Amino acid sequence: MPTSDLLPEGAEPFASGRDADVYALDDHWVLRRYRAGHPVRDEAEYMRWVAKYDYPVPAVRQVDGPDMVIERLTGPTLADAAIAGDLSATDLGLLHAELHRRLHAIPAPSGTPGNVVMHGDLHPYNVIHTPKGPVVIDWRNVEEGPAEFDLAMTAIIFAQVALDPAFAELSGLLRQALATYLANSADPTPGLDAALAARGRNVTLTPAELALLPAQGELIRSHL
Secondary structure, three states, X not given: OOOOXXXXXXXXXXXXXXXXXXXXXXXXXXXXXXXXXXXXXXXHHHHHHHHOOOOOOOOEEXXXXXXEEEXXXXXXXXXXXXXXXXXXXXHHHHHHHHHHHXXXXXXXXXXXXXXXXXXXXXXXXXXXXXXXXXXXXOOOOOEEEOHHHHHHHHHHHHHHHHHOHHHHHHHHXXXXXXXXXXXXXXXXXXXXXXXXXXHHOOOOOOHHHHHOHHHHHHHHHHOO
16 A cells, blocks of 8 residues: 655554544644545545635645645544533534535535535534534545535435444434434435435445445435
């Protein structure tokens, strides 16, 4: 895998996701590295684009191959805050609806009519609850497209956790958050089938997670 010289030798990650690791550089900056070597240039450019419109996103300092040096954030994810009882299900749904509203108000870089900037993976573990407010991280799936696809993708992720037996203790929380999110968002229906199909092609999902997709679609439609 190609690597850069941005990371000190022997550094160990302090956080990891499905396809990336995060390393502390100092009190103000971290390095996020894709383990498979996925280049970050386009992702960084989108982050810089939405930052111009005051969207809450980490500042980007430097990129090199699969490495991106970004602002270090302080605070729990929205998921952790909700699990701890510091954030209600209603607040969780409202925050996601508002973050989408603000994001989709930003013009697409290409200027293509009907397109917006789609985060593509906006869910409670990808928002940090900082002292200054929520900040959206992990822009791996960002691209231009229709707002309803992006809205549907978030609804699908809420529904996945709400229906997954492995997270049964969170089902009530996520069902209420999903209902609130959908009640306060634009209609995702036009993008739901495409988002379900795209989710089905996600190679990081387990067979058990993929098997829940039809039920996720049914749960979402029951709230529309």
